[in-house]
Each structure stands twice: as structure tokens, then as C-alpha cells.
Amino acid sequence: MDNAPYHSTLFERTPNQSWSKESLINFLQGKGIQSPPLAMKDQVWNIVKQNVAPKKYKLDELANEKGHRVLRLPPYHCQYNPSEMVWSECKRYYDAKISAIHPVTSDAVLGLWKEALEKVTPEKWKNYIRHTNSIIDKAWAQEQLIDASDILPVIIDTNDSDSDEDNYLTEGEESV
Structure with a gap:
């Protein structure tokens, strides 16, 4: 199945890092989980990440009830x-x-x-x-x-004193 929005309706919206701190706290409270009262947003987000369930798609569940398994295509x-x-x-x-x-x-x-x-x-x-x-x-x-191991690394020596900058200076100018 492709990832069209009408194939990907979730039972429950999954929080993401762009949610406001208040929304993240409300999500946790809906799950019966308390967050420290003075916690920063990134701390609340870490608690959410530990307690968020995997995404459950409505169509996947319907297919499971009928004895089928949905395979989702990679995007594009x-x-x-x-x-x-x-x-x-x-x-x-x-x-x-x-x-x-x-x-x-x-x-x-x-x-x-x-x-x-x-x-x-x-x-x-x-x-x-x-x-x-x-x-x-x-x-x-x-x-x-x-294979990632077949790809050679690109190594740039930042201590190299040779510079292409000298090629662009006119006579009498100095590099800074």
C-alpha cells in the first residue's frame, strides 16, 4: 500500500518534537503519565519518546481483523x-x-x-x-x-598551508 493520506489515517495522532510543551504534557496526562512541573520542553519530549506507542493505522488494523497483513511502500x-x-x-x-x-x-x-x-x-x-x-x-x-564500506571517505586536511586564495589576488595584494 502506498502512503497516501487516506491510507495512513492513524488511530491516535503521534506527538512529534514540533508540538508545544503544553500539548506534549497534555498527551502524557492523557496516558496517565506525569511530567516534572518545572521540566523544560526537551525533558518533556524525552519522556514522551519513551512512552509513545508505535503508529497504528486504521486500515492496517482492519486488514489484520480480516487475516491480512499490509505491506507499505517506501515513499515515492x-x-x-x-x-x-x-x-x-x-x-x-x-x-x-x-x-x-x-x-x-x-x-x-x-x-x-x-x-x-x-x-x-x-x-x-x-x-x-x-x-x-x-x-x-x-x-x-x-x-x-x-555497500557503505566500499565508499571511500573524503579527507580534508585543514592544516594544509597551500591555498587557492593566492590564485585570485592581484599583484601587490596580500591575503589576510
Whole structure:
């Protein structure tokens, strides 16, 4: 599942560091947790971090109740979602056919969308899933090639007395 806002509704808003001190204290009090009366905001935030539950998404819980587990895509990686290819196919079909419909009524539009969805056969779904798995496998293989230990560090010697500054001075000027 992608991370669209309508897929990511939380049961409870999770506090973050931008919340006001008063809001953080109210959150703690709602959990039955007291904070020191003269605590600074960063101290209250540390208490909140220790007592905040992991995020619980409404759709994830609904899926769990039905015996399913939701896998969430990384942000901006729709290529890992086969339903995006299905949606693209349906939109292309709809766009190609809508101009031939006169008059355009809500029933005609709905009928065209149903027709577009019916064009997506189980075999096409399997192919989209196979293609998506191929993309994921390639990305994973590429990720394995990039190992942090293979990246050489950049070392800048701050004690180096050579300076490019001298290259920019005109005759008679001194560097400061």
C-alpha cells in the first residue's frame, strides 16, 4: 500500500518534537503519565519518546481483523505497486474511449470505467505482479552492490598551508 493520506489515517495522532510543551504534557496526562512541573520542553519530549506507542493505522488494523497483513511502500516508489500499472492501463483505455461517447452521462462514464476494469484479466494481473517482482529484485541486487564500506571517505586536511586564495589576488595584494 502506498502512503497516501487516506491510507495512513492513524488511530491516535503521534506527538512529534514540533508540538508545544503544553500539548506534549497534555498527551502524557492523557496516558496517565506525569511530567516534572518545572521540566523544560526537551525533558518533556524525552519522556514522551519513551512512552509513545508505535503508529497504528486504521486500515492496517482492519486488514489484520480480516487475516491480512499490509505491506507499505517506501515513499515515492510507486513502481513497486502492480496496482499502479493496472490503474494506468484502465486510464489509458478510458481516455481512448471517452471522446466517442455522446452524450457523456454519469451512467456512460461508469459503464466505461467498468469496461476498462474488465479488460484487466487475471493473466494481466499475474504479468504485472511478475514485472513488479522483477523490478524489486533488480533494485535489491543493485542495493547489495552499494555497500557503505566500499565508499571511500573524503579527507580534508585543514592544516594544509597551500591555498587557492593566492590564485585570485592581484599583484601587490596580500591575503589576510
